[in-house]
Amino acid sequence: MILQGDIGRLELDFLTRKEYGTNNFWEENWLYTLVKATFPGFIVRFHCNVRTDDLQRWHDDLAKFIDNELSSITLTSLEECISLIFIKNGIEDTKVAGVITDTELTGCSVKFTLHCDMSIIVNFRVELHNILMQFPIIGTP
Amino acid sequence: MRSANIPNSLGKFTGHALDQMQNRGIISPSAVMDAIKNPVRITLGNTPNTFVYFSNNSFKVITNNFGDVISVISQ
Numbered sequence: 001m002i003l004q005g006d007i008g009r010l011e012l013d014f015l016t017r018k019e020y021g022t023n024n025f026w027e028e029n030w031l032y033t034l035v036k037a038t039f040p041g042f043i044v045r046f047h048c049n050v051r052t053d054d055l056q057r058w059h060d061d062l063a064k065f066i067d068n069e070l071s072s073i074t075l076t077s078l079e080e081c082i083s084l085i086f087i088k089n090g091i092e093d094t095k096v097a098g099v100i101t102d103t104e105l106t107g108c109s110v111k112f113t114l115h116c117d118m119s120i121i122v123n124f125r126v127e128l129h130n131i132l133m134q135f136p137i138i139g140t141p
Numbered sequence: 142m143r144s145a146n147i148p149n150s151l152g153k154f155t156g157h158a159l160d161q162m163q164n165r166g167i168i169s170p171s172a173v174m175d176a177i178k179n180p181v182r183i184t185l186g187n188t189p190n191t192f193v194y195f196s197n198n199s200f201k202v203i204t205n206n207f208g209d210v211i212s213v214i215s216q
Contacts, residue, residue, distance in 0.1 A: 018157065019156060019157070022156075024155075026155050026157070026205060026209060026211050027155055027156055027157060030157055049157070049212075051188065053188060054187070054188055057188075076187040077187060078186060078187050078188045078191060078203060078211070078212065079203075079212055079214050080187065080214060103214050103215060104164065107215050141189075141190055141205065
């Protein structure tokens with residue numbers, strides 16, 4: 001899943017479920033995730049855990065954002081490794097203010113601001129939809 | 142004073158929480174339980190029905206509304 005901005009890009013690869021076979025909402029919905037990002041002066045690469053129910057919320061919020069029902073949305077992961085604030089900045093432009101944190105090992109964070117065309121946001125949502133088809137939410141809270 | 146929504150009893154540790162404790166060198170569940178019983182601060186988690194307990198050590202504990210420990214992360 002790629003978010004390509006004017007001065008850099010953020011890529012999230014959802015690799016595999018962390019647990020299988022328990023049917024427990026709090027156990028099975030963790031996805032082992034590779035975060036890759038490139039910004040001027042920084043190349044970032046680390047692993048973290050993101051939940052499928054978080055991805056579903058991201059997807060639903062992005063749909064409202066694209067349909068102009070919301071002018072800003074905040075997408076965060078439970079373990080705080082990814083935090084993205086999308087703000088409408090004119091008709092086609094979206095400002096994305098993000099913080100990505102290597103919560104697993106170093107604790108280091110990178111803050112960034114990107115400007116994206118709305119077509120990038122639409123593609124981001126489509127990719128998120130495909131990931132949710134591949135890794136649906138298991139169980140109920 | 143605790144909010145009515147915050148669980149007042151401890152549930153179980155999930156496998157993910159135990160993995161994260163091990164990754165962070167927190168061997169003893171009692172350190173995590175102490176963080177829940179005597180938190181520096183409690184906030185809502187990023188996911189609905191979750192709570193974050195800040196310990197006076199270098200970690201935060203995430204629980205659900207049943208009191209189950211979902212994860213342990215660095216502060």
